[in-house]
Amino acid sequence: MEDKEACFITCTLFGNENCPDTWVTNNIVGGCFWVGMTLIGHECDKPSTSKATGNIVHSVNRSKGGVGAIISPDYSSKKQTSTCFEASAIISYKNHYQGVLWMGIAGPKVIFSNMTGIDNGFGLGIGSI
Numbered sequence: 001m002e003d004k005e006a007c008f009i010t011c012t013l014f015g016n017e018n019c020p021d022t023w024v025t026n027n028i029v030g031g032c033f034w035v036g037m038t039l040i041g042h043e044c045d046k047p048s049t050s051k052a053t054g055n056i057v058h059s060v061n062r063s064k065g066g067v068g069a070i071i072s073p074d075y076s077s078k079k080q081t082s083t084c085f086e087a088s089a090i091i092s093y094k095n096h097y098q099g100v101l102w103m104g105i106a107g108p109k110v111i112f113s114n115m116t117g118i119d120n121g122f123g124l125g126i127g128s129i
Contacts, residue, residue, distance in 0.1 A: 006032055007032035008037035025054050035070055068093075
């Protein structure tokens with residue numbers, strides 16, 4: 001991220017393993033410069049273990065970026081980085097570039113479930129930029 005400006009950044013940057021007990025639930029952010037929020041995923045097929053649910057991000061459009069949410073694996077979970085990681089329950093709308101995208105090092109399987117993306121530049125994206 002060129003400008004490193006976001007509304008809400010959690011322990012998701014480049015392999016940070018120091019925040020295994022960080023929970024981000026039921027927040028709304030909007031009008032951010034580069035990215036609305038960064039969040040961690042959960043183990044596949046276990047949405048009840050998610051540390052990031054019920055979040056809404058909108059109107060991120062003040063730069064050439066404009067990503068609603070960036071999801072990374074929880075690097076304290078070996079399953080998420082070697083086998084599978086999942087992100088779920090995020091609503092994104094009116095984000096200039098992409099509503100929700102995955103970024104980081106993960107196993108061979110990445111799942112997005114129960115996501116809603118409305119009027120985003122590219123919707124939901126599994127794959128890094």
